Amino acid sequence: MKIIVCIKQVPDAKDVRLDPETNTLAREGVQSIMNPYDQHALEEAVRLKEQLGGEVTVLSMGPPQAEEVLRQAISCGADRGVLISDRAFAGADTWATSYTLAKAVNKIGDFDLILCGKQAIDGDTAQVGPGLAIQLEIPFITCIQKVREADEKHLVMERMMDDGYDVVSVQYPVLLTVVKDLNEPRVPSLKGKMKSKKAKIEMLTAADVGADAACIGLAGSPTQVVDVFPPPPRGERAILTGNIDEQVEQLVAKLATYL
Amino acid sequence: MLIVDKDLCVGCEVCVDNCAFGAITVIDGLAVVGDACTLCGACVDSCEVEALHIEGGEKSVQADLDSWSGVWVYCEFRAGLLAPVSLELLGIGRKLADARGVKLSAVLIGSDTGESAAKLIAHGADIVYRADNAALKYFTDETYGAVLTKLIQEHKPEVVLAGATAIGRSFIPGVANTLGAGLTADCTQLDIRADDGALLQTRPAFGGNIMATIVCPHSRPQMSTVRPNVMKALDTDASRSGELIDVDLEPAMLQAKVQVLESVISEHDDVNIQESDILVGGGRGLESEKGFDLIRELAKSLNGSVAASRAAVDSKWIGYPHQVGQTGKTVAPKLYIACGISGAIQHVAGMQSAETIVAINRDAEAPIFNVADFGIVGDLFEVLPKLISTIEGRQK
Ligand SMILES: Cc1cc2nc3c(=O)[nH]c(=O)nc-3n(C[C@H](O)[C@H](O)[C@H](O)COP(=O)(O)OP(=O)(O)OC[C@H]3O[C@@H](n4cnc5c(N)ncnc54)[C@H](O)[C@@H]3O)c2cc1C
Numbered sequence A: 001m002k003i004i005v006c007i008k009q010v011p012d013a014k015d016v017r018l019d020p021e022t023n024t025l026a027r028e029g030v031q032s033i034m035n036p037y038d039q040h041a042l043e044e045a046v047r048l049k050e051q052l053g054g055e056v057t058v059l060s061m062g063p064p065q066a067e068e069v070l071r072q073a074i075s076c077g078a079d080r081g082v083l084i085s086d087r088a089f090a091g092a093d094t095w096a097t098s099y100t101l102a103k104a105v106n107k108i109g110d111f112d113l114i115l116c117g118k119q120a121i122d123g124d125t126a127q128v129g130p131g132l133a134i135q136l137e138i139p140f141i142t143c144i145q146k147v148r149e150a151d152e153k154h155l156v157m158e159r160m161m162d163d164g165y166d167v168v169s170v171q172y173p174v175l176l177t178v179v180k181d182l183n184e185p186r187v188p189s190l191k192g193k194m195k196s197k198k199a200k201i202e203m204l205t206a207a208d209v210g211a212d213a214a215c216i217g218l219a220g221s222p223t224q225v226v227d228v229f230p231p232p233p234r235g236e237r238a239i240l241t242g243n244i245d246e247q248v249e250q251l252v253a254k255l256a257t258y259l
Numbered sequence B: 001m002l003i004v005d006k007d008l009c010v011g012c013e014v015c016v017d018n019c020a021f022g023a024i025t026v027i028d029g030l031a032v033v034g035d036a037c038t039l040c041g042a043c044v045d046s047c048e049v050e051a052l053h054i055e056g057g058e059k060s061v062q063a064d065l066d067s068w069s070g071v072w073v074y075c076e077f078r079a080g081l082l083a084p085v086s087l088e089l090l091g092i093g094r095k096l097a098d099a100r101g102v103k104l105s106a107v108l109i110g111s112d113t114g115e116s117a118a119k120l121i122a123h124g125a126d127i128v129y130r131a132d133n134a135a136l137k138y139f140t141d142e143t144y145g146a147v148l149t150k151l152i153q154e155h156k157p158e159v160v161l162a163g164a165t166a167i168g169r170s171f172i173p174g175v176a177n178t179l180g181a182g183l184t185a186d187c188t189q190l191d192i193r194a195d196d197g198a199l200l201q202t203r204p205a206f207g208g209n210i211m212a213t214i215v216c217p218h219s220r221p222q223m224s225t226v227r228p229n230v231m232k233a234l235d236t237d238a239s240r241s242g243e244l245i246d247v248d249l250e251p252a253m254l255q256a257k258v259q260v261l262e263s264v265i266s267e268h269d270d271v272n273i274q275e276s277d278i279l280v281g282g283g284r285g286l287e288s289e290k291g292f293d294l295i296r297e298l299a300k301s302l303n304g305s306v307a308a309s310r311a312a313v314d315s316k317w318i319g320y321p322h323q324v325g326q327t328g329k330t331v332a333p334k335l336y337i338a339c340g341i342s343g344a345i346q347h348v349a350g351m352q353s354a355e356t357i358v359a360i361n362r363d364a365e366a367p368i369f370n371v372a373d374f375g376i377v378g379d380l381f382e383v384l385p386k387l388i389s390t391i392e393g394r395q396k
C-alpha cells in the first residue's frame, strides 16, 4: 500500500484573536501546529500501513517552516516527507492549492490511497481534498468516521452525514477526507522522534513539479479576498442577579420570543 | 505578489496597523512583506501615498463573463425530505436574481422527489431542473457531481449556491474544481456588487475571529456554499408559477465507483444540529452521561436539539455528531444555551454566530460569559431543573 497524507501547518486557534483596540489579529506568540484533522488522517494511514504493509508519505504545501509538521508526522510513523514550497504560491486559494498538490503527488509517484483532513482550521473550507481528487481524476469520499474493513483491494467505511451515516465501499485509488471520530492519534515514540530528527525532508519548488505559472498562487486562484473586517459586535451582555429562582424568572422572561 | 514601491513608501506604518495577518514590518523606513501575507489587499487601500499594489492577479484564461446568466440553487433532497436550507437558499437566491434581473432556478437531484419541485416553485424558483432517478436514491459525489456539472456547462448560470451541509460541502467542491470555478465555503452573507454585478461572498475565517469578503472577478460561475439557518426562506405562495424541466440523464452520469451499501439515519437523537433553531449544549460540567438527561429535557421543553463540547464527546457522554466547535460542527441557531461549558475558543468558534447565547456556569470567571448575552452564575444541577419547570409552567 502506498499512502499519501496531505498535512497543513496552521496557526493554533487559541493564539489567534482579534485585538479589540486595533482590530488586527494578535500576532504575538502565535504557535503553528499540525492541522488537527490531519493528525487523524495520518494516524489512519499509519494503521493501514501496519495492517497491510507499505509506505506512508506526508505532503505539505507551505513556507519552509512547514517542515516541522512533516517531521512531527515522521515521528508518528510516516516514512517520507515532501514539502512543496515557493514564493510563487502566495495567495493560493483552494483551487490553486489543489492544483499544486496534484502536481506534487504526480511527482511523488504511484499511490493507492490519499488521506486528507476534513478541513483546515484556519480557513475551514473543506475544499482541498475533493479538489485534489478531481485534479488527479480519482474518486473521493468526505468525512470518513470509521473504517470497517480494509484489504489490498478495497475499503468499507462509514461516512458521516447530517442525519446519521452512510456505509460506503470503494476500490483504490481513492482520496478520503476524515473527521475526528475516526481514531485516537498516537503520541510519537522515542524511536520515532530519533528517526524524525535524522529524516531528510524532500523540498520541491513550482519548477520541480512543472506547475503552470497561470495556475498557482494568486494568478491561479479564481477567488480573491477583497476585504477583511472584525465580526459585528454582539449586543448587550448581562449577568443576571438575585437568587437562582429570580435569575431563572428573569431569563425565561428574556427568552420569551423563543418559547 | 504584494509590491512595495520603494520611491513612494514613507515608512509610516499605517499598513502595518491595517494588516490583520501581521505580515508587514517596516525596516529602515521601508515596508517589507513577509510570508504571512494573504494578498487580501487591506494595506493597499490603507496606504495614503499609494506605495502598495498587488501584481499578478489576472487569471490568464478569462471566462467570457457576459455569456453566464441566472442564479441557481442546488436544493438538497435526502431520504424523502427536502433539506430546510434549500428553501432558505431560494429566499436569498430570489433577492440576488431580482438584483441582477435574471431568473432563479432550482436543481433537484434524488429519487421519488414527489411534490418537491412544486414546493420549490412555491418558495421562489422560476425554473426547476429535476433529476429524479432510482440510481440517485443515495448521494454519491460522482453521480450528483456529474448531473450538476453537466447542467451548469449546458446552461451557464452566473451564480450557483448550495447549503453548507455534509452533502453540499462534499460534492460542490468537486464540481467547482471540475469547472475551474471559484468556490467560497460556508458563507453567512451574500450581496451583489453595484458596479459590476459581481457576487460578494462574506464568511467567517480563523474560527470566526475575522470576516472576509470574497469575489470571483474572472471566472464563472461564482459558487458558494451557505451556512444553514442564516438566510430566510420566503413564505410559501402556491399561486406562483414556474417551469419544471426533467433532465436527460445519460447512463454514464449514473455510474459511481463509490458504492453506498446502506444509509443509516440516526433515530436516537436529532443529530442534524445545524438545522435547529434552538440548541442546548452540555459540557464537562454535566459530569456524566446521565447528566445529559437534563440537557435533553431542557432541549425538549424548548423544542430544540442537543449540542455538546468536545470534553463531553471525548468522555463518551454523547456522540460526535453533536459536537460544536472547531473540530465539530459550526452552528447558527437563534438560541444557544451553554450549560457547564467553559467557553474555550475552539468551542466558541462553532457557536458564536448564534443570535442569542445563554451561559450557565458556576465559575463567574469562565470565558463563556464573554460571549453570552445572558448568564447565570450557579450550579447547573440546581439551575436546570428550575429552568425546565419554569418554561414548562409558562407553556401551560
Ligand atoms: C485542536 C483542538 C480542537 C478542539 N476542538 C473543539 C471543538 O470542536 N469543540 C469543543 O467544544 N472543544 C474543542 N476543543 C477543546 C477545547 O479547548 C476545550 O477543552 C473544551 O471545549 C472544554 O469543554 P468543556 O467546556 O465542556 O469543559 P471544561 O473546560 O472542563 O469546562 C467545564 C465547565 O463547567 C463548569 N461546571 C462544572 N460543574 C458545574 C456545575 N455543577 N454547574 C455549573 N457549571 C459547572 C466549570 O466551571 C467549567 O467552566 C479543541 C481543542 C483543541 C486543542
Ligand SMILES: Nc1ncnc2c1ncn2[C@@H]1O[C@H](COP(=O)(O)O)[C@@H](O)[C@H]1O
Pocket (backbone or CB within 6 Å): A006, A007, A008, A009, A035, A037, A038, A059, A060, A061, A062, A094, A097, A101, A115, A116, A117, A118, A119, A120, A121, A123, A124, A125, A126, A127, A128, A129
Ligand atoms: N497547503 C496544504 N498542504 C497540504 N495539505 C493541505 C494544504 N491545504 C489543505 N490541505 C489538505 O486539505 C485538507 C482540507 O483543507 P481546506 O480545504 O483548506 O479546509 C486539509 O485537512 C489537508 O489535509
